[in-house]
Amino acid sequence: MTFLRTHRTITTIIAFVLLYAVFKVLYLTGILNTYYIQLIILVGINIVMTVSLGMVNGFTGQFSIGHAGFMAVGAYTSAMITTTWLHVSTANPWVGYPVFVLSLLAGGLLAAGVGYLVGAPSLRLKGDYLAIVTLSANELIHAILNATEAVGGPRGLGGIPKFTNLEVVFVFAIVSVALMRNYLFSSPGRSMKAVRDSEIAAESTGINTTKQKVFVFVFSAFFAGVSGGVFAHLLQFIDPSSFTFVKSLEYLIYLYVGGAMSISGAIVGPVIFTLLPELMRSLQSWRMVIYPLILILTMIFRTEGIMGLKEFSFILIPQRQRKEVSA
C-alpha cells in the first residue's frame, strides 16, 4: 500500500519531469519558438484557474461566474509589489524570485480575502445568489481598477518583470493542482461533494455546510489570485479589460466542456481550448465557426463534459486492499 503510493508518486513526478524536458529540448533546438512556449505557459495558468473554479462549481455544486475578478486582484497585487513598490527585476534573480514568490502569495491572500467578503454573505443562502454576487463582484473589481489612477486606470500596468517562465509555471501548476486534488480526496473533500449532492442531508450528517462552502470558495479565490500573479509576470502588461466577465466565461467554458465533476476534466478543457485556436490557425476565419460548433456538439453528446466523472489514474489515490470477509 505505502509502496504502491510511493511508486505512483514517483512515476507521476518522472512523467512531469520528462514532459518538461521535452518542451525544453524542443525550445532549445528551435522547433518550438518563444510564442509557443508562451502558449504552453498560458495552458498551465488556465489549468490552475479552471481546476480552482471546478472546486466551487463542479465539486461543491455552487455557481460562481466571476473567477476572473479574483485573478485580477492577484495580478494587480503582485505586479504592484514587484514593479511599482519594490522595483525588482530579472537581472538580479536572487532577490527578484523570492520577492516574486512572496508577491504571488500576497496576491493570492488578498484575492482570498476578497473571496471571503463575496462568499461569506452569499453562500449562506441557497440558490442562485452566488452567481449574481460573483458576477457583480467581477464587474465591480473591473470598474475599481479602471477608476484607480494609482494602478494605471484604463491604461493598465506595464513594465512588469518577466519572472514567469516554463519552470515557474510547471512548479506552480503541479503544486496547485496537487494541493487541490489532495483536498478533494479527503474528509472535507467528501463533505464538499455531499453539499453538492444534498445540502440538507449534508447538514443532517453533522456538516457545517456554510463553513465548508465558504472555505472552498476562499481557497479557490486564493489559487485564482496566484494564477493572476503568474499571468501578470508572463505578459508583463495587465489592464482592467483582461479581467472582464468574458474572461470568467472562458473559464466556465473550459470547465464545463472538460468535465466539471472531474479534476482531469478541468485539466483537459483548458489544454484543448487554449491550443485549439492556434492549431486551427490555417482555417482562418472558419475558426470562429468551428470553435462554437465544438462547444455545442460536446454539450449535446457529452453533457457531463469530455471526462464526465472519470479521472486520469495519476489523479486518483491508490486504494488499499480491504481484507475480504466471507459472510
Add this chain to the structure above:
Amino acid sequence: MALLDIQHLTQFFGGLRAVSDFNIQLEHGEIVGLIGPNGAGKTTVFNVITGVYAPTKGTIVFDGQSIVGRKTYQITQAGIARTFQNIRLFSQSSVIDNIKIAYHFRMSYGNTDAFLHTRKYWQGEQQVDDYAIDLLRLFHLEGHADDISGSLPYGAQRRLEIARALATKPKLLILDEPAAGMNPAEADELMEMIHWLRDKFDLTILLIEHQMRVVMGVCERIKVMDFGETICEGVPEYIRNDPRVCEAYLGKGA
C-alpha cells in the same frame, strides 16, 4: 429524566398553524411512533426537532440541553440523527463515502492535513475506512462499498440511509416513513431491523410511518396527530380501538 422533552411546541407557517401545542417525552430506549393522515404535521415536528425550522413557540430539551435555535448540524452533533421521507443519499458518492461523510465531524485531521496528505491524514483515512466497512457489514452492504450509492436498489438505499445516520453515533434516531415503498416482506425485515438497531446501538427511536402493520408491530407507544393537534396517544392496542383515530383516518360514520 427524558432523553427528549418537547413542551407546548407550536409551529406557524404564515397564517397556517401546522403544529399546535405538541408535547412528547421520550425515555431512553423507547420506540415511539408518530402517525396521522397526510398534512397532520408529523414531518413538521421532525423538521423542528432537527432544526430545519425554528419553532414559533415551545421548548425542546434533548439530553438535558435546550436545542431550540441550534443549527441542524449542531443538533446532529449533539446526538439526533434522521432519515428522510424521500431518500436523500449523496447519490454521486460511493456507498462507503456516504458513511465516511457522516463521520466527518469526528474526523481526527483538519484542512491542512487534507491539503498536504500528512501522516495524520493517512491514519485518519485508515481509521474511517475500517469504521465504515464494519458498519456497512452490519447492514450487508459491504459488497457494494465502492459502488455509486445512487445505483443501489431501493431497499439497499434505505438501509444505507439508516447506516449513514448511525455513523454520526446518535442517541436518538428519527425515521421518516422508513417503510415507504416497501412490500410486506421488506417491511417485516425492517421491523426486525428497528428492534435490532435499538438494542445493538443503544438507541431511542422516534418514527413516522403510514403502514399500520409496521407501526403497530414495532412501536411501544404511539401518538396520533391530525390537523396539527394531538388527538390520541397510548399503546398500540389502545390506539387501534380509539374512535377518534378511526375518524381521522376513515372519516365520520365509518
